[in-house]
Structure formats: structure tokens, C-alpha cells
Amino acid sequence: MFLERASGFIVAACPATYIRETQASHLAHQDLSEAAAAWDRSHRDPSYLYRGILLQAATATAARVKENPARHRQLSQTERSFLQASDDASRRAGRVRRTVIAGLTALTLAAVTAAGFAINNAADAARQSAKAVQQADNAARQRAIALSRQLVADSFSTESATPVIARQLAVAAWSASPTDQAGTAISAFLAEQRQDGILPADPDLVNGVAFSPDGTRRAHGAGGGRHPADPDRGAAGVREGGRSRAGRGPP
Numbered sequence: 616m617f618l619e620r621a622s623g624f625i626v627a628a629c630p631a632t633y634i635r636e637t638q639a640s641h642l643a644h645q646d647l648s649e650a651a652a653a654w655d656r657s658h659r660d661p662s663y664l665y666r667g668i669l670l671q672a673a674t675a676t677a678a679r680v681k682e683n684p685a686r687h688r689q690l691s692q693t694e695r696s697f698l699q700a701s702d703d704a705s706r707r708a709g710r711v712r713r714t715v716i717a718g719l720t721a722l723t724l725a726a727v728t729a730a731g732f733a734i735n736n737a738a739d740a741a742r743q744s745a746k747a748v749q750q751a752d753n754a755a756r757q758r759a760i761a762l763s764r765q766l767v768a769d770s771f772s773t774e775s776a777t778p779v780i781a782r783q784l785a786v787a788a789w790s791a792s793p794t795d796q797a798g799t800a801i802s803a804f805l806a807e808q809r810q811d812g813i814l815p816a817d818p819d820l821v822n823g824v825a826f827s828p829d830g831t832r833r834a835h836g837a838g839g840g841r842h843p844a845d846p847d848r849g850a851a852g853v854r855e856g857g858r859s860r861a862g863r864g865p866p
Contacts, residue, residue, distance in 0.1 A: 640687055643676040647690075651697035665701040666708070673698055756792070763792035767800045774804070 654663035680687040766788035774781035788797040
């Protein structure tokens with residue numbers, strides 16, 4: 616019973632399936648015939664050839680015609696030439712496309728490699744520049760230290776003859792580079808200044824000094840006026856009557 620029903624179903628369905636396939640194949644073959652004829656009339660211009668999905672559909676139609684020649688009309692020579700030309704053009708386009716992609720890939724790799732070299736070179740140049748700047752800074756620092764030490768040596772050598780200049784040299788040494796030698800020189804001169812009573816003032820402007828009775832305050836004369844001051848500040852000597860050092864305040 617089951618076999619009879621199945622057989623009846625197949626017999627009933629086959630005509631409809633057959634008709635649909637035959638109609639679809641006929642329409643595809645008709646499109647192929649028209650395209651091949653147009654291509655032939657245009658002196659086989661390559662722009663008329665099938666590509667992509669159209670070529671795949673026409674190739675499938677040709678395969679069905681070849682498999683069942685009794686059901687389908689055979690392809691004409693023009694149609695076969697059209698399909699062959701379309702297939703050849705598609706293969707050439709594929710090779711060109713692959714070649715272009717390979718070339719672009721190679722160019723991309725070359726550009727990436729060149730960019731990597733450029734970045735490395737830029738980084739090396741930046742490191743070299745930083746190193747050069749550091750070396751220049753070190754050289755300048757060493758020159759400043761050497762100058763500071765020379766000024767300290769000059770300050771000590773001139774202290775006995777020109778104490779004011781010696782102190783100025785010590786301050787200049789500290790300004791050039793605050794080395795231990797410059798700090799020692801300034802400390803020594805300040806200690807000597809307190810001991811010897813050298814008073815702070817510009818020796819080219821001060822022309823007189825007076826102390827308070829208790830010795831804790833003083834005033835110096837400059838430019839025709841009197842100027843009170845703290846006797847414990849400064850490191851320059853006061854010149855009075857041509858002398859580079861002022862005496863101590865009254866006891």
C-alpha cells in the first residue's frame with residue numbers, strides 16, 4: 616500500500632518538476648543565445664562577454680544541455696565560442712586580480728618595512744641627539760666647575776692685597792658653579808669679615824661710617840646722606856678715607 620502511494624506521488628510530481636526545469640533551461644538557453652548573437656554582431660567585443668553570476672548560470676545551462684541532449688537544444692558554435700571567450704576572459708581577469716593583489720601586498724609589506732626602518736632611524740637619531748645634548752650639558756658643567764675652582768683659587772691668592780675683590784671672586788665662583796670649594800671660600804671670607812669688622816656696602820659709594828653708642832647699629836654716609844644699616848649683613852668692605860676696611864664699632 617505504501618509503495619503504491621509513493622509511486623503515485625512520484626509519477627504525479629515528475630511532470631511538474633520536468634516542466635519547471637525545462638522552462639528554466641529554455642529561458643537560460645534563450646538568454647545565452649541572445650547574448651552570443653549580440654557579441655558576434657559587435658565583432659566579438661569583449662565588453663559583451665559574461666562575467667560573474669551570469670557566466671556561472673550560462674556554464675550550468677551548457678552542462679545540462681550536454682548531459683541530456685534529448686531534452687535540450689544543443690548549443691550553436693557561436694554560443695560555445697561565446698562561453699569559451701567569457702571563460703577565458705574571466706580567467707585572465709582572475710589572474711590580473713591576483714597579480715594586482717600580490718603587488719599591493721608586496722608594496723604594503725615594503726611600505727611597512729620602510730616605515731619600520733624610518734621609525735628605528737628616527738628613534739636612533741633622537742637617542743643620538745639626546746646623548747649629544749647630555750654630553751654638551753656635561754661639558755658645560757665641567758667648564759663651569761673648572762671656572763669656579765679657578766675663581767676660588769684667584770680669590771684666595773688676592774685676598775691679602777685686595778680683600779674686596781677676593782670676596783667678589785668667591786661670589787662669582789659660586790655663581791658659576793656652587794662647588795664645595797666656592798662654598799668654603801665664601802664661608803671663610805664671611806668668618807674673616809666678622810672677625811676683622813669689614814662692613815657691607817658698595818666701596819665706590821660709601822664715604823663715611825658712624826656707630827651707635829652700644830655698637831649694635833651703624834650708619835654710613837653716601838651721596839650726601841646718612842643711611843642706617845645692620846652691621847652683620849653683607850660681605851663687601853667699606854672704604855673710608857681711602858682704606859678698604861672699616862674698624863670695629865666702639866666697645
